């Protein structure tokens with residue numbers, strides 16, 4: 155595995171999380187695939203705190219046991235090392251299907267495996283949902299819009315993806331995963347939910363994730379060069395992970411079953427974002443420009459009209475508040491590791 159041989163600091167659990175004791179009738183058994191990853195582990199924290207029984211399936215490709223270790227001895231929690239490309243028999247009420255590497259260096263490391271994870275993995279989870287009549291939510295992505303020609307992106311936009319480019323294993327994998335969700339809905343009456351997640355950041359992002367937020371923070375904290383790919387005019391909109399978790403839970407438990415964008419429309423150029431992070435870290439880092447990466451989307455901003463209307467959701471954490479918490483987290487990681495050289 156890519157990450158097994160790397161020396162990675164253990165992410166600390168910032169605080170003790172209290173759990174509610176639910177009556178048997180309202181306690182659900184919930185499967186979270188990819189639950190040991192960045193987003194998954196925050197979702198697990200919320201579902202456990204709300205008093206549900208949670209089963210995590212993860213092959214630990216990019217996830218870490220340390221992200222969920224604070225639940226290991228809780229009677230409501232189970233952790234199963236399992237690859238979603240293989241079938242599994244379980245009895246559950248709801249499935250949050252998150253298993254899939256999400257950062258470009260990780261999903262491009264083994265593109266065939268990324269495709270298998272999105273296709274065979276989603277088929278297996280849909281088969282499970284069909285067998286046990288569970289509701290299933292797919293963690294889809296704004297990447298299904300590719301390099302968008304419509305801005306901001308509403309769910310009605312069909313996208314602009316290079317089918318044979320370096321990002322295709324991820325983008326097309328998620329696109330066919332969405333297609334499979336709707337095929338199982340129409341053919342087998344499976345209850346489905348589809349979240350199109352936009353760039354998300356927060357504590358427990360993998361230090362070697364290679365994504366812009368973790369890279370810029372880790373570089374700034376160590377006064378190392380901040381690496382901008384291309385000329386820095388590309389844009390992204392960034393949401394804090396707690397907002398995403400709220401959105402996923404609202405979508406799962408609401409009545410709307412068409413795709414829903416979950417993202418914070420607060421849009422930045424990569425140049426502005428680099429300066430902002432450097433300033434917030436009080437850093438002396440230089441900003442350096444490296445060659446642009448292939449097929450990098452030039453602009454991205456969530457249109458969240460549907461989320462507001464259908465699931466009464468919008469982000470509540472500002473990018474600045476979220477960055478403060480994330481910077482604090484990475485300070486601890488850098489201190490624990492001595493030095494981190496991001497991907």
Ligand code: NAD
Nearest residue numbers: 188191192193213214215216217237238253254256351354
């Ligand atoms: P992550 O890499 O931290 O988590 C993914 C998890 O899935 C990891 O724990 C990994 O070990 C596990 N996994 C990967 N392949 C697997 C397999 N074959 N079988 C079992 N487990 C497997 O990524 P994340 O940022 O937490 O993303 C979670 C989900 O959200 C992904 O599906 C991703 O596509 C989606 N998403 C994330 C973002 C974001 O900005 N973080 C944006 C859009 C979509």
Ligand code: UDP
Nearest residue numbers: 258364365366367369381382383388424450
């Ligand atoms: N990026 C960058 N320097 C880095 C990491 C990323 O300039 O060290 C750029 C990247 O080329 C892209 C943007 O930041 O234009 C967001 O990249 P990320 O990998 O975080 O997410 P995605 O491209 O999947 O939206």
